[in-house]
Amino acid sequence: MTAESRPVPTVRSTREVIIEAALRGFGEKGFAATSVREIAAAAGTNIASISYHFGGKEGLRDACAEHIVRLMGDALAAARPGEPLPPDPLAAAETLAGLVRSLVRFLLLEPQGPLVAGFMLREMAHPSSALDTIYEGLFDGVHRTACAVWATATGRPAESEAVRLAVFAVIGQILYFRIAAPVVERRMGWPGIGPAEAEAIAGTVLRNLTLRLDADRRDVP
Amino acid sequence: MTAESRPVPTVRSTREVIIEAALRGFGEKGFAATSVREIAAAAGTNIASISYHFGGKEGLRDACAEHIVRLMGDALAAARPGEPLPPDPLAAAETLAGLVRSLVRFLLLEPQGPLVAGFMLREMAHPSSALDTIYEGLFDGVHRTACAVWATATGRPAESEAVRLAVFAVIGQILYFRIAAPVVERRMGWPGIGPAEAEAIAGTVLRNLTLRLDADRRDVP
DNA sequence: CCGATTCAATCAAACGTTTGATTGCATCAT
DNA sequence: ATGATGCAATCAAACGTTTGATTGAATCGG
Numbered sequence: 001m002t003a004e005s006r007p008v009p010t011v012r013s014t015r016e017v018i019i020e021a022a023l024r025g026f027g028e029k030g031f032a033a034t035s036v037r038e039i040a041a042a043a044g045t046n047i048a049s050i051s052y053h054f055g056g057k058e059g060l061r062d063a064c065a066e067h068i069v070r071l072m073g074d075a076l077a078a079a080r081p082g083e084p085l086p087p088d089p090l091a092a093a094e095t096l097a098g099l100v101r102s103l104v105r106f107l108l109l110e111p112q113g114p115l116v117a118g119f120m121l122r123e124m125a126h127p128s129s130a131l132d133t134i135y136e137g138l139f140d141g142v143h144r145t146a147c148a149v150w151a152t153a154t155g156r157p158a159e160s161e162a163v164r165l166a167v168f169a170v171i172g173q174i175l176y177f178r179i180a181a182p183v184v185e186r187r188m189g190w191p192g193i194g195p196a197e198a199e200a201i202a203g204t205v206l207r208n209l210t211l212r213l214d215a216d217r218r219d220v221p
Numbered sequence: 222m223t224a225e226s227r228p229v230p231t232v233r234s235t236r237e238v239i240i241e242a243a244l245r246g247f248g249e250k251g252f253a254a255t256s257v258r259e260i261a262a263a264a265g266t267n268i269a270s271i272s273y274h275f276g277g278k279e280g281l282r283d284a285c286a287e288h289i290v291r292l293m294g295d296a297l298a299a300a301r302p303g304e305p306l307p308p309d310p311l312a313a314a315e316t317l318a319g320l321v322r323s324l325v326r327f328l329l330l331e332p333q334g335p336l337v338a339g340f341m342l343r344e345m346a347h348p349s350s351a352l353d354t355i356y357e358g359l360f361d362g363v364h365r366t367a368c369a370v371w372a373t374a375t376g377r378p379a380e381s382e383a384v385r386l387a388v389f390a391v392i393g394q395i396l397y398f399r400i401a402a403p404v405v406e407r408r409m410g411w412p413g414i415g416p417a418e419a420e421a422i423a424g425t426v427l428r429n430l431t432l433r434l435d436a437d438r439r440d441v442p
Numbered sequence: 443c444c445g446a447t448t449c450a451a452t453c454a455a456a457c458g459t460t461t462g463a464t465t466g467c468a469t470c471a472t
Numbered sequence: 473a474t475g476a477t478g479c480a481a482t483c484a485a486a487c488g489t490t491t492g493a494t495t496g497a498a499t500c501g502g
Contacts, residue, residue, distance in 0.1 A: 036493085
Protein backbone atom coordinates (compact mmCIF):
# COMPACT_ATOMS: atom_id res chain seq x y z
CA MET A 1 0.00 0.00 0.00
CA THR A 2 1.64 3.15 -1.14
CA ALA A 3 1.34 5.67 1.58
CA GLU A 4 -0.50 8.58 0.14
CA SER A 5 -0.16 11.81 2.02
CA ARG A 6 -3.05 12.92 4.16
CA PRO A 7 -5.84 14.08 1.83
CA VAL A 8 -6.17 17.52 3.33
CA PRO A 9 -9.18 18.60 1.25
CA THR A 10 -11.13 15.57 2.45
CA VAL A 11 -10.40 16.24 6.08
CA ARG A 12 -12.74 19.05 6.87
CA SER A 13 -12.99 20.62 10.25
CA THR A 14 -16.12 20.13 12.30
CA ARG A 15 -16.76 23.82 11.83
CA GLU A 16 -16.91 23.48 8.07
CA VAL A 17 -19.06 20.38 8.17
CA ILE A 18 -21.54 22.10 10.46
CA ILE A 19 -21.72 25.16 8.24
CA GLU A 20 -22.42 23.08 5.18
CA ALA A 21 -25.09 21.07 6.97
CA ALA A 22 -26.64 24.28 8.27
CA LEU A 23 -26.65 25.91 4.84
CA ARG A 24 -28.43 22.89 3.48
CA GLY A 25 -31.10 23.12 6.16
CA PHE A 26 -31.48 26.90 6.15
CA GLY A 27 -31.42 27.09 2.35
CA GLU A 28 -33.97 24.35 1.82
CA LYS A 29 -36.42 24.75 4.68
CA GLY A 30 -35.54 28.02 6.31
CA PHE A 31 -33.92 29.11 9.56
CA ALA A 32 -36.77 28.52 11.97
CA ALA A 33 -37.76 25.20 10.40
CA THR A 34 -34.29 23.74 10.83
CA SER A 35 -33.33 22.65 14.32
CA VAL A 36 -29.82 22.53 15.68
CA ARG A 37 -30.36 18.84 16.39
CA GLU A 38 -31.01 18.20 12.72
CA ILE A 39 -27.91 20.13 11.76
CA ALA A 40 -25.73 18.38 14.30
CA ALA A 41 -27.00 14.98 13.18
CA ALA A 42 -26.41 15.80 9.52
CA ALA A 43 -22.92 16.99 10.39
CA GLY A 44 -22.27 13.86 12.45
CA THR A 45 -21.51 15.76 15.61
CA ASN A 46 -23.05 16.75 18.91
CA ILE A 47 -25.53 19.57 19.37
CA ALA A 48 -23.21 21.25 21.86
CA SER A 49 -20.69 21.74 19.05
CA ILE A 50 -22.88 24.46 17.61
CA SER A 51 -22.88 26.56 20.73
CA TYR A 52 -19.20 25.86 21.14
CA HIS A 53 -18.14 26.87 17.64
CA PHE A 54 -20.66 29.57 16.79
CA GLY A 55 -22.09 30.74 20.10
CA GLY A 56 -25.56 29.57 19.15
CA LYS A 57 -27.93 29.11 16.27
CA GLU A 58 -27.84 32.77 15.24
CA GLY A 59 -24.08 32.76 15.18
CA LEU A 60 -24.28 29.77 12.88
CA ARG A 61 -26.51 31.74 10.54
CA ASP A 62 -23.94 34.52 10.40
CA ALA A 63 -21.25 31.96 9.65
CA CYS A 64 -23.41 30.67 6.80
CA ALA A 65 -23.64 34.19 5.42
CA GLU A 66 -19.86 34.49 5.43
CA HIS A 67 -19.65 31.10 3.77
CA ILE A 68 -22.02 32.26 1.05
CA VAL A 69 -19.99 35.40 0.45
CA ARG A 70 -16.93 33.23 -0.04
CA LEU A 71 -18.72 30.71 -2.27
CA MET A 72 -20.39 33.19 -4.54
CA GLY A 73 -17.43 35.51 -4.59
CA ASP A 74 -15.34 32.64 -5.94
CA ALA A 75 -18.00 31.73 -8.48
CA LEU A 76 -18.09 35.27 -9.84
CA ALA A 77 -14.39 36.04 -9.50
CA ALA A 78 -13.46 34.86 -12.98
CA ALA A 79 -16.24 36.84 -14.62
CA ARG A 80 -15.73 40.08 -12.70
CA PRO A 81 -13.90 42.68 -14.76
CA GLY A 82 -10.39 43.59 -13.66
CA GLU A 83 -8.90 47.04 -13.76
CA PRO A 84 -9.25 48.89 -15.98
CA LEU A 85 -12.89 48.21 -16.80
CA PRO A 86 -13.73 47.14 -20.36
CA PRO A 87 -13.08 50.20 -22.52
CA ASP A 88 -15.77 50.06 -25.22
CA PRO A 89 -19.51 49.33 -25.29
CA LEU A 90 -19.08 45.97 -26.99
CA ALA A 91 -16.51 44.70 -24.50
CA ALA A 92 -18.62 46.00 -21.63
CA ALA A 93 -21.72 44.24 -22.94
CA GLU A 94 -19.76 41.02 -23.23
CA THR A 95 -18.50 41.44 -19.67
CA LEU A 96 -22.07 41.78 -18.42
CA ALA A 97 -23.08 38.72 -20.42
CA GLY A 98 -20.23 36.81 -18.81
CA LEU A 99 -21.44 37.83 -15.36
CA VAL A 100 -24.94 36.64 -16.20
CA ARG A 101 -23.61 33.33 -17.47
CA SER A 102 -21.54 32.81 -14.34
CA LEU A 103 -24.44 33.62 -12.08
CA VAL A 104 -26.78 31.31 -13.99
CA ARG A 105 -24.24 28.51 -13.91
CA PHE A 106 -23.65 28.85 -10.21
CA LEU A 107 -27.26 29.24 -9.10
CA LEU A 108 -28.82 26.76 -11.50
CA LEU A 109 -26.19 24.08 -11.95
CA GLU A 110 -24.00 23.96 -8.86
CA PRO A 111 -25.44 21.77 -6.12
CA GLN A 112 -25.08 24.63 -3.65
CA GLY A 113 -26.91 27.04 -5.94
CA PRO A 114 -30.44 26.45 -4.68
CA LEU A 115 -29.23 26.51 -1.08
CA VAL A 116 -27.48 29.83 -1.53
CA ALA A 117 -30.44 31.31 -3.38
CA GLY A 118 -32.88 30.07 -0.77
CA PHE A 119 -30.81 31.46 2.06
CA MET A 120 -30.39 34.84 0.40
CA LEU A 121 -34.02 35.23 -0.60
CA ARG A 122 -35.22 34.35 2.89
CA GLU A 123 -32.82 36.86 4.34
CA MET A 124 -34.09 39.50 1.96
CA ALA A 125 -37.68 38.74 2.91
CA HIS A 126 -36.89 38.85 6.62
CA PRO A 127 -33.54 40.54 7.17
CA SER A 128 -31.21 39.67 10.03
CA SER A 129 -27.59 40.51 10.69
CA ALA A 130 -26.67 37.87 8.11
CA LEU A 131 -28.09 40.06 5.36
CA ASP A 132 -25.67 42.82 6.25
CA THR A 133 -22.79 40.40 5.80
CA ILE A 134 -24.02 39.34 2.38
CA TYR A 135 -24.91 42.85 1.28
CA GLU A 136 -21.68 44.49 2.31
CA GLY A 137 -19.43 41.56 1.52
CA LEU A 138 -20.83 40.67 -1.85
CA PHE A 139 -23.98 42.23 -3.18
CA ASP A 140 -23.04 45.88 -2.98
CA GLY A 141 -19.73 45.36 -4.73
CA VAL A 142 -21.13 43.20 -7.50
CA HIS A 143 -24.03 45.57 -8.12
CA ARG A 144 -21.81 48.66 -8.21
CA THR A 145 -19.38 46.97 -10.58
CA ALA A 146 -22.20 45.85 -12.85
CA CYS A 147 -23.57 49.38 -12.90
CA ALA A 148 -20.17 50.77 -13.88
CA VAL A 149 -19.86 48.27 -16.71
CA TRP A 150 -23.42 49.01 -17.77
CA ALA A 151 -22.47 52.67 -17.97
CA THR A 152 -19.67 51.86 -20.39
CA ALA A 153 -21.97 49.63 -22.42
CA THR A 154 -24.65 52.27 -22.80
CA GLY A 155 -23.09 55.66 -22.16
CA ARG A 156 -25.46 56.33 -19.28
CA PRO A 157 -24.37 57.42 -15.79
CA ALA A 158 -23.48 54.36 -13.72
CA GLU A 159 -25.26 55.50 -10.58
CA SER A 160 -28.38 56.78 -12.31
CA GLU A 161 -31.66 55.39 -11.07
CA ALA A 162 -32.46 53.71 -14.37
CA VAL A 163 -29.15 51.85 -14.54
CA ARG A 164 -29.29 50.63 -10.96
CA LEU A 165 -32.84 49.38 -11.46
CA ALA A 166 -31.96 47.72 -14.75
CA VAL A 167 -29.15 45.78 -13.06
CA PHE A 168 -31.55 44.73 -10.31
CA ALA A 169 -33.97 43.49 -12.95
CA VAL A 170 -31.32 41.27 -14.51
CA ILE A 171 -30.30 39.78 -11.17
CA GLY A 172 -33.95 39.37 -10.28
CA GLN A 173 -34.68 37.26 -13.32
CA ILE A 174 -31.89 34.84 -12.53
CA LEU A 175 -32.66 34.54 -8.83
CA TYR A 176 -36.34 34.08 -9.61
CA PHE A 177 -35.73 31.24 -12.00
CA ARG A 178 -33.86 29.47 -9.22
CA ILE A 179 -36.29 30.20 -6.41
CA ALA A 180 -39.39 29.45 -8.46
CA ALA A 181 -37.83 26.33 -9.95
CA PRO A 182 -40.66 24.03 -8.81
CA VAL A 183 -43.22 26.20 -10.58
CA VAL A 184 -41.05 26.73 -13.64
CA GLU A 185 -40.39 23.01 -13.99
CA ARG A 186 -44.07 22.27 -13.69
CA ARG A 187 -45.11 24.78 -16.32
CA MET A 188 -42.26 23.90 -18.67
CA GLY A 189 -42.71 20.17 -18.28
CA TRP A 190 -39.10 19.85 -17.20
CA PRO A 191 -37.98 16.97 -14.98
CA GLY A 192 -35.49 19.29 -13.30
CA ILE A 193 -32.94 21.93 -14.20
CA GLY A 194 -29.87 20.57 -15.95
CA PRO A 195 -27.40 22.07 -18.41
CA ALA A 196 -29.95 22.17 -21.23
CA GLU A 197 -32.57 23.93 -19.12
CA ALA A 198 -30.03 26.35 -17.66
CA GLU A 199 -28.96 27.18 -21.21
CA ALA A 200 -32.55 28.00 -22.17
CA ILE A 201 -32.97 30.21 -19.12
CA ALA A 202 -29.65 31.96 -19.75
CA GLY A 203 -30.80 32.51 -23.33
CA THR A 204 -33.93 34.38 -22.24
CA VAL A 205 -32.10 36.49 -19.67
CA LEU A 206 -29.26 37.28 -22.06
CA ARG A 207 -31.68 38.25 -24.81
CA ASN A 208 -33.46 40.64 -22.46
CA LEU A 209 -30.11 42.05 -21.36
CA THR A 210 -28.73 42.52 -24.84
CA LEU A 211 -31.89 44.16 -26.14
CA ARG A 212 -31.91 46.55 -23.22
CA LEU A 213 -28.23 47.44 -23.56
CA ASP A 214 -28.57 48.08 -27.29
CA ALA A 215 -31.65 50.21 -26.82
CA ASP A 216 -30.14 52.19 -23.94
CA ARG A 217 -27.07 52.88 -26.04
CA ARG A 218 -29.09 53.98 -29.08
CA ASP A 219 -31.77 56.07 -27.42
CA VAL A 220 -31.06 59.64 -26.41
CA PRO A 221 -30.09 59.80 -22.75
CA MET B 222 -59.13 15.22 9.47
CA THR B 223 -61.95 17.60 10.25
CA ALA B 224 -63.37 20.93 9.15
CA GLU B 225 -63.77 20.74 5.42
CA SER B 226 -67.17 22.38 5.74
CA ARG B 227 -67.68 26.10 5.64
CA PRO B 228 -68.92 27.52 8.94
CA VAL B 229 -71.32 30.13 7.56
CA PRO B 230 -70.40 33.50 6.09
CA THR B 231 -70.94 36.07 8.81
CA VAL B 232 -70.04 39.70 8.41
CA ARG B 233 -66.64 39.62 10.06
CA SER B 234 -66.14 35.95 10.77
CA THR B 235 -63.44 34.73 13.10
CA ARG B 236 -62.30 32.57 10.23
CA GLU B 237 -61.50 35.59 8.11
CA VAL B 238 -59.73 37.42 10.90
CA ILE B 239 -57.57 34.38 11.62
CA ILE B 240 -56.64 33.98 7.95
CA GLU B 241 -55.58 37.60 7.69
CA ALA B 242 -53.51 37.38 10.85
CA ALA B 243 -51.94 34.15 9.62
CA LEU B 244 -51.08 35.61 6.22
CA ARG B 245 -49.37 38.49 7.98
CA GLY B 246 -47.26 36.11 10.04
CA PHE B 247 -46.55 33.56 7.32
CA GLY B 248 -45.83 36.25 4.71
CA GLU B 249 -43.49 38.24 6.93
CA LYS B 250 -41.64 35.66 8.97
CA GLY B 251 -42.50 32.34 7.41
CA PHE B 252 -44.63 29.35 8.37
CA ALA B 253 -42.38 27.72 10.93
CA ALA B 254 -41.41 30.99 12.57
CA THR B 255 -45.01 31.97 13.21
CA SER B 256 -46.72 30.20 16.11
CA VAL B 257 -50.43 29.55 16.31
CA ARG B 258 -50.39 31.40 19.63
CA GLU B 259 -49.14 34.52 17.89
CA ILE B 260 -51.78 34.20 15.21
CA ALA B 261 -54.57 33.64 17.70
CA ALA B 262 -53.44 36.62 19.76
CA ALA B 263 -53.23 38.85 16.68
CA ALA B 264 -56.70 37.71 15.65
CA GLY B 265 -58.02 38.29 19.15
CA THR B 266 -59.21 34.74 19.58
CA ASN B 267 -58.32 31.52 21.32
CA ILE B 268 -55.64 29.16 20.08
CA ALA B 269 -58.15 26.33 19.88
CA SER B 270 -60.02 28.26 17.19
CA ILE B 271 -57.32 27.35 14.71
CA SER B 272 -57.72 23.62 15.14
CA TYR B 273 -61.45 24.10 15.22
CA HIS B 274 -61.76 26.13 12.02
CA PHE B 275 -58.90 24.77 9.94
CA GLY B 276 -58.06 21.41 11.44
CA GLY B 277 -54.60 22.59 12.43
CA LYS B 278 -51.76 24.87 11.43
CA GLU B 279 -51.31 23.22 8.02
CA GLY B 280 -54.99 23.59 7.23
CA LEU B 281 -54.62 27.27 8.03
CA ARG B 282 -51.81 27.51 5.53
CA ASP B 283 -54.04 25.99 2.85
CA ALA B 284 -56.75 28.47 3.74
CA CYS B 285 -54.20 31.27 3.30
CA ALA B 286 -53.39 29.94 -0.16
CA GLU B 287 -57.05 30.06 -1.14
CA HIS B 288 -57.23 33.56 0.27
CA ILE B 289 -54.28 34.60 -1.87
CA VAL B 290 -55.84 33.11 -4.99
CA ARG B 291 -58.94 35.20 -4.31
CA LEU B 292 -56.97 38.37 -3.51
CA MET B 293 -54.67 38.24 -6.48
CA GLY B 294 -57.35 37.00 -8.82
CA ASP B 295 -59.37 40.11 -7.99
CA ALA B 296 -56.35 42.35 -8.40
CA LEU B 297 -55.66 40.99 -11.88
CA ALA B 298 -59.27 40.56 -12.99
CA ALA B 299 -59.60 44.01 -14.54
CA ALA B 300 -56.36 43.66 -16.50
CA ARG B 301 -56.95 40.13 -17.78
CA PRO B 302 -58.08 40.09 -21.39
CA GLY B 303 -61.63 38.99 -22.09
CA GLU B 304 -62.78 36.89 -25.03
CA PRO B 305 -61.81 37.32 -27.73
CA LEU B 306 -58.16 38.04 -27.04
CA PRO B 307 -56.71 41.31 -28.34
CA PRO B 308 -56.61 40.97 -32.15
CA ASP B 309 -53.46 42.81 -33.21
CA PRO B 310 -49.88 43.00 -31.94
CA LEU B 311 -50.25 46.53 -30.62
CA ALA B 312 -53.37 45.76 -28.61
CA ALA B 313 -51.77 42.58 -27.30
CA ALA B 314 -48.65 44.44 -26.20
CA GLU B 315 -50.81 46.97 -24.41
CA THR B 316 -52.71 44.15 -22.68
CA LEU B 317 -49.46 42.68 -21.41
CA ALA B 318 -48.34 46.11 -20.23
CA GLY B 319 -51.63 46.43 -18.36
CA LEU B 320 -51.06 43.09 -16.66
CA VAL B 321 -47.59 44.18 -15.60
CA ARG B 322 -48.94 47.46 -14.24
CA SER B 323 -51.64 45.67 -12.27
CA LEU B 324 -49.18 43.19 -10.82
CA VAL B 325 -46.73 45.93 -9.86
CA ARG B 326 -49.49 47.96 -8.25
CA PHE B 327 -50.77 45.03 -6.25
CA LEU B 328 -47.43 43.64 -5.10
CA LEU B 329 -45.65 46.93 -4.49
CA LEU B 330 -48.38 49.29 -3.32
CA GLU B 331 -51.16 47.28 -1.69
CA PRO B 332 -50.50 46.59 2.00
CA GLN B 333 -51.04 42.89 1.40
CA GLY B 334 -48.59 42.82 -1.49
CA PRO B 335 -45.45 41.96 0.47
CA LEU B 336 -47.32 39.36 2.49
CA VAL B 337 -48.63 37.62 -0.61
CA ALA B 338 -45.24 37.76 -2.29
CA GLY B 339 -43.51 36.44 0.81
CA PHE B 340 -45.96 33.60 1.18
CA MET B 341 -45.69 32.60 -2.49
CA LEU B 342 -41.92 32.76 -2.61
CA ARG B 343 -41.56 30.65 0.50
CA GLU B 344 -43.96 28.12 -0.94
CA MET B 345 -41.97 28.01 -4.15
CA ALA B 346 -38.76 27.48 -2.22
CA HIS B 347 -40.29 24.73 -0.09
CA PRO B 348 -43.51 23.51 -1.70
CA SER B 349 -46.45 22.19 0.27
CA SER B 350 -50.03 21.48 -0.68
CA ALA B 351 -50.62 25.24 -0.55
CA LEU B 352 -48.47 25.68 -3.64
CA ASP B 353 -50.77 23.40 -5.61
CA THR B 354 -53.71 25.60 -4.68
CA ILE B 355 -51.92 28.73 -5.84
CA TYR B 356 -50.52 27.15 -8.98
CA GLU B 357 -53.75 25.57 -10.18
CA GLY B 358 -56.04 28.30 -8.96
CA LEU B 359 -54.08 31.28 -10.19
CA PHE B 360 -50.59 30.94 -11.58
CA ASP B 361 -51.23 28.45 -14.35
CA GLY B 362 -54.17 30.39 -15.76
CA VAL B 363 -52.43 33.74 -15.65
CA HIS B 364 -49.28 32.37 -17.22
CA ARG B 365 -51.14 30.58 -20.03
CA THR B 366 -53.18 33.68 -20.78
CA ALA B 367 -50.07 35.85 -20.84
CA CYS B 368 -48.41 33.41 -23.23
CA ALA B 369 -51.40 33.52 -25.56
CA VAL B 370 -51.36 37.31 -25.59
CA TRP B 371 -47.59 37.28 -26.09
CA ALA B 372 -48.16 35.09 -29.13
CA THR B 373 -50.46 37.67 -30.66
CA ALA B 374 -48.02 40.45 -29.83
CA THR B 375 -45.07 38.73 -31.49
CA GLY B 376 -46.42 36.14 -33.90
CA ARG B 377 -44.63 33.35 -32.07
CA PRO B 378 -46.30 30.13 -30.87
CA ALA B 379 -47.87 30.72 -27.45
CA GLU B 380 -46.66 27.47 -25.92
CA SER B 381 -43.15 27.60 -27.32
CA GLU B 382 -40.34 27.32 -24.83
CA ALA B 383 -39.05 30.81 -25.55
CA VAL B 384 -42.40 32.48 -24.95
CA ARG B 385 -43.11 30.64 -21.74
CA LEU B 386 -39.67 31.51 -20.39
CA ALA B 387 -40.01 35.13 -21.45
CA VAL B 388 -43.27 35.42 -19.51
CA PHE B 389 -41.58 33.86 -16.48
CA ALA B 390 -38.81 36.41 -16.75
CA VAL B 391 -41.27 39.30 -16.65
CA ILE B 392 -43.09 37.91 -13.62
CA GLY B 393 -39.76 37.18 -11.98
CA GLN B 394 -38.60 40.77 -12.23
CA ILE B 395 -41.71 42.06 -10.49
CA LEU B 396 -41.73 39.44 -7.74
CA TYR B 397 -38.04 39.97 -7.15
CA PHE B 398 -38.40 43.71 -6.70
CA ARG B 399 -40.96 43.00 -3.99
CA ILE B 400 -39.08 40.20 -2.25
CA ALA B 401 -35.72 41.93 -2.35
CA ALA B 402 -37.22 45.27 -1.32
CA PRO B 403 -34.90 45.69 1.70
CA VAL B 404 -31.85 45.32 -0.52
CA VAL B 405 -33.29 47.42 -3.32
CA GLU B 406 -34.20 50.22 -0.94
CA ARG B 407 -30.74 50.17 0.56
CA ARG B 408 -28.98 50.34 -2.76
CA MET B 409 -31.36 52.93 -4.20
CA GLY B 410 -31.34 55.10 -1.10
CA TRP B 411 -35.12 54.82 -0.90
CA PRO B 412 -36.91 55.20 2.41
CA GLY B 413 -39.46 52.64 1.26
CA ILE B 414 -41.53 51.79 -1.78
CA GLY B 415 -44.31 54.26 -2.51
CA PRO B 416 -46.08 55.31 -5.72
CA ALA B 417 -43.00 57.10 -7.08
CA GLU B 418 -40.71 54.13 -6.48
CA ALA B 419 -43.27 51.68 -7.88
CA GLU B 420 -43.52 53.85 -10.98
CA ALA B 421 -39.76 53.70 -11.45
CA ILE B 422 -39.75 49.92 -11.07
CA ALA B 423 -42.70 49.52 -13.44
CA GLY B 424 -40.80 51.70 -15.89
CA THR B 425 -37.80 49.37 -15.95
CA VAL B 426 -39.90 46.23 -16.25
CA LEU B 427 -42.13 47.73 -18.95
CA ARG B 428 -39.13 48.90 -20.92
CA ASN B 429 -37.62 45.40 -20.83
CA LEU B 430 -40.99 43.96 -21.84
CA THR B 431 -41.59 46.37 -24.70
CA LEU B 432 -38.10 45.94 -26.12
CA ARG B 433 -38.45 42.16 -26.02
CA LEU B 434 -41.89 42.18 -27.65
CA ASP B 435 -40.74 44.50 -30.44
CA ALA B 436 -37.63 42.44 -31.09
CA ASP B 437 -39.49 39.14 -31.02
CA ARG B 438 -42.02 40.51 -33.49
CA ARG B 439 -39.34 41.85 -35.84
CA ASP B 440 -36.85 38.98 -35.79
CA VAL B 441 -37.34 35.96 -37.97
CA PRO B 442 -39.14 33.24 -36.05
C1' DC C 443 0.63 16.73 30.62
C1' DC C 444 -2.75 20.45 28.91
C1' DG C 445 -5.65 23.20 26.20
C1' DA C 446 -8.99 22.30 22.64
C1' DT C 447 -13.03 19.52 21.36
C1' DT C 448 -16.64 16.41 21.73
C1' DC C 449 -19.87 14.01 24.30
C1' DA C 450 -24.27 12.35 27.06
C1' DA C 451 -27.40 14.29 30.05
C1' DT C 452 -30.29 17.86 31.48
C1' DC C 453 -32.78 22.33 31.68
C1' DA C 454 -36.65 25.76 31.12
C1' DA C 455 -39.34 27.55 27.57
C1' DA C 456 -42.15 27.30 23.65
C1' DC C 457 -44.41 24.47 20.45
C1' DG C 458 -49.11 22.40 18.18
C1' DT C 459 -52.84 19.95 19.68
C1' DT C 460 -56.55 18.19 22.63
C1' DT C 461 -59.85 18.35 26.20
C1' DG C 462 -64.10 19.40 28.81
C1' DA C 463 -66.93 23.11 30.07
C1' DT C 464 -69.63 27.07 28.69
C1' DT C 465 -72.10 30.26 25.84
C1' DG C 466 -75.75 31.99 22.60
C1' DC C 467 -79.05 30.69 19.40
C1' DA C 468 -82.02 28.16 16.72
C1' DT C 469 -85.42 24.31 16.55
C1' DC C 470 -88.19 21.42 18.63
C1' DA C 471 -92.54 18.91 21.03
C1' DT C 472 -95.78 20.17 24.16
C1' DA D 473 -95.75 30.56 24.76
C1' DT D 474 -92.42 27.53 27.00
C1' DG D 475 -89.02 24.55 28.68
C1' DA D 476 -85.99 20.97 26.47
C1' DT D 477 -82.72 19.68 23.10
C1' DG D 478 -79.07 20.17 19.59
C1' DC D 479 -75.43 22.66 17.54
C1' DA D 480 -71.76 25.88 16.28
C1' DA D 481 -68.42 28.57 18.54
C1' DT D 482 -65.26 30.04 22.05
C1' DC D 483 -62.60 29.54 26.11
C1' DA D 484 -59.03 28.27 29.87
C1' DA D 485 -56.20 24.62 30.99
C1' DA D 486 -53.33 20.93 30.31
C1' DC D 487 -51.25 17.43 27.19
C1' DG D 488 -46.77 15.35 25.42
C1' DT D 489 -43.12 16.80 22.32
C1' DT D 490 -39.51 19.56 20.60
C1' DT D 491 -36.89 23.57 20.89
C1' DG D 492 -32.06 26.10 21.89
C1' DA D 493 -28.95 26.21 25.41
C1' DT D 494 -25.95 24.59 29.19
C1' DT D 495 -23.35 21.54 32.13
C1' DG D 496 -19.40 18.69 33.64
C1' DA D 497 -17.07 14.72 32.39
C1' DA D 498 -14.60 12.20 28.73
C1' DT D 499 -11.53 12.35 24.78
C1' DC D 500 -8.15 13.86 21.68
C1' DG D 501 -3.77 15.82 19.64
C1' DG D 502 0.52 18.10 20.30
